Amino acid sequence: MSDLLQLLFSGLAQGSIYGLVAIGFVAVFSVREIVNLAQGEYSALAGLSAISAVAAGVPLLLAILLVVPLVIGVSVIIERVCIEPVRRMTPLVSIILTLGVSTALKAAMLLIWGPQARGLPPFPGRDLVVAGISVRSQELWIIGIAVLVAVVVIWAYEHTLLGKAMRACAEQPVAARLVGISPRMATMIAFGIAGLVGAVAGVIGSPIYFSSWDYGLGLGLKGFVAATLGGLISLRVALFGGVVLGILENLVAGYIDSGYRDAVAFLVLLLVLLIRPQGLMLKASGARV
Template structure:
């Protein structure tokens, strides 16, 4: 029983990271139907920038702020690069963002080299409860993810700007007719995605390390988690991330750690075959 609880704690913590990245995919796709393959790179870049900033002597809170704001700026630049494309299809967005993802990886490799590194752990003491070792960083990851998830969901459901973004996603033509800027909504969605990716990167770095290529795995697993939620639901993205993290942890603990990364591929195949719209996605009305 203790082993199961230990695996669940670890799985929920890594699943929370996947959930943040999955929300980044969701907020962009739900507005513009763009699948942003640079989302994982946002997380990797945030971790590396935060490590550099703390090494240079900045206090941890200030280093985290600089890191996240820098990633938000990069996310906005990615959107501006994509903006001139007039007929953006999902396939074209995959091809274009894949190229941008490769460019970001190359830049990180040149700036930081091939070695992975970790940010200093956030303040707090590890402890043991019921025989289960709980790291303070796990609590930071789970707690911050919970707060951010609630904040993003409230933003979309309770604020006028959030409702405008949802209008652009559900009825883009009608949104234009009432004066909502669809292009502005797309830019804002990339900014939010950059914020989510940056938070994921700095939270994960003390435990899972940051490297020039670490965004590949994070992006893939975040995409799988978002797919579980149908790529349009914030709550679905969070649930998908936690489910995927727990499945990975259980497989690594009870089967073989070598199969850990294969779980995401298996889940993706099952979802695409059994329910392409996402396991947690509700039936939706076609756009007009």
């Protein structure tokens, strides 16, 4: 029993990270219909940059406060330089384009930080044992910060004019423009949000999941799968999907074989597509006449 609770709890922490990344996917997709394959790289970049800053003597909190805007900036620059100039953005083009960005980012990180994985020092606090479960203080930090950031982003999307206009951009660009948001601006903001959630996920997870140049590939795929559960348009379901995926992975790792952990996301994706293929992305199939 305590085994199960232990796995559920670590899954919850891991899943909060996936949920944040999933929100990044949804933020961009709901505005521009692009699956941003560089989403996972933001987390790796944030983690590695923070580690370097701390190694250079910058206090942990300050390092984090510096790194998050840095990654937001990188994300927005990527949008300005690589996404904006493309006139005919088909799914094929967007995938290849963001794949190129992701690959270049990965290789740049490899060149700068080398191949070793490393972690940030844990955030302050003491590990606890509650009802037979060992609770690492970092995991509490992860869950707390992830939920806070996710809730703020979701709230902003659902309750501010800006958020509503962003959501309307993909479907009703004219209407969005009438309330003062151009699709260009919305895309830029969406990439900013993607950078924000990616950076936060990377920094809070780094002390226990570590950061490395190729950390983003797996993380990105898992975030995407979580986002798929919400049809790539629902932020709430994306967050929830991330948590579910994290818990499932931990159960598989705990009860079956830790080697199969990384296969879970793909199986979930296949399963979801088999069970509810229409409801995921094709709200009205083929109705683009």
